[in-house]
Amino acid sequence: MSDQRKAYVYALLAVGCWGTVAAAFKLSLRHVGSDALVLYSAAAALTFLFCVAMFTNTLSEVRRWRTGDYARSALLGALNPFLYYVVLFKAYDLLPAQEAQPLNFTWPVVLVVLSAILFRQPIRPVSYLALGVSFLGVVMIATHGNPFSFRLSDPLGVTLALASTIVWALYWLYSSNDRREPVNRLLMNFAFGFVLVLGYCVSADRLEPVGWRGLAGSVYIGLVEMGLAFVFWLKALRLSRTTAEVGNLIYLTPFLSLVVISLVVGEEILPATWAGLVLIVAGIIVQNRFGGTPRPVKRK
Template identity: 50%
Template sequence: MKDQKKATRYGLATVAMWATVATAFKLSLAHLAPLQLLFYASLASCLVLGLVLFFQGRLGGLRQLTRAQWRRSFLLGALNPFLYYTILFAAYDLLPAQEAQPLNYTWAITLSLLAVPLLGQKLRKKDLLALVVSYAGVVVIATHGDVFGLRFASLSGVVLALVSTVVWALYWILGARDDRDPVVGLLANFLCSLPLTLLAVLCFSDPWPGSWEGLAGAAYVGVFEMGLAFVTWLSALRHAENAARVANLIFLSPFLSLILIHFLVGEAILPSTVAGLGLILAGLGVQRVGR
């Protein structure tokens, strides 16, 4: 049943969760290495997604997946959560949260660029304008406003944040024709990624967390960022009479996130961050016009 009010409630719940994740990433990375955070967050996500499917009576959907669908899950799981979050957490480890978070929002622009060679789509004039405006915002944030001096606070962190958008866009392009139940498919992807994450944490990090604060942070990231936010966003779109009105709620998230970053992480929000974020969102807005 379509219910715009219910869709809006689900959408606002999703935005509230998304607004907290940059803060949760940064606080968790003060206690865990990026691969440790990924491993324990993935475990928490598998648990919460499994519980959601169990209480909805749909957990049996995992048993109905074909071998081809499990192979697809391994490929998609290698991209997300394994590769995507490995790169994203590394970027957050190098950058202030106020910089890493808005850079991650350029994934929609990256998606439109990759759709040209991978899906045969054409770039429209407004896509090119969106690209220029959004990446101008990236330069403003990355240089702390010194756009002509081009002195980057952490060039490697910026590169990692932008590379993460490529992985995320690839994940959505490859998963666009996935005909599985979305939540069942996501849980299958996460389950298939766990061996990769475990191997990585054993080879390149320490599987044992140093503190309960790190574990609590990883649990929060897994439950809300990787798990429930996906479920509530799907619910919002499913109930929406006007999907565009729900989709526009995502523009609230980055500004709410900056407030939380300031008060909980303790970062002084730079004018260049606000200006750059404004340009990134303006570019995304240009891209959405007419859709």
């Protein structure tokens, strides 16, 4: 099998992982609180990433890091897993999975806006079209297909789902040009993030006992969403001739996710959800093809 075909296989495995996790979020939240779910999932992911780093003999690089590298991981860990998943899981707790998942997928559009605000990167005219199309999709989903009613299904849940996209976009901007070994980088991000999650859960009295269903869901999320999907995607990018050849497969994720949500969680997917998701993805594709890619933050 050629390297490019292997890249497609790994990319599809990553998409398969991501396509199941929205359902896993919703099912797990039936058995454990959202903050505790972040804690237990992060612990599972941290264990998995440590095992991967040990197996690939890359941990020695960490000892050569400078103080700034550790500080960078502390900052990134505060964004992901700490803030990102605390906000995202609360959104899933309040919203149907079919709403939270597509709204969370709008982060590439948010990335364009943040790049313009924070780093004065110009927005091309076509990007305004992309933003408008995706925003219409958000409104369709959040209002259940009644955009002129101005009634959100759950204002706080929608706000949190969209806030999670801001956190993830910030994480992308500050991590995308990080030249450290990727597994080590994510491992240390999660190490710092786990400490923050633990401190938050203890101080806010969010620690709680968890039954086997909640524990199984936490482990699944930690291994699949936070760990395996990343490893598969990284492998796909390394084997592929170009990023674009596997990158386009990512658009399958939200549609696969809705199918899994319907089959596993039992939610009846509304026509407005499908229509809104098509608009969101269309806006993202227009932005990626014609609007240019925002530049990551340069290290000083």
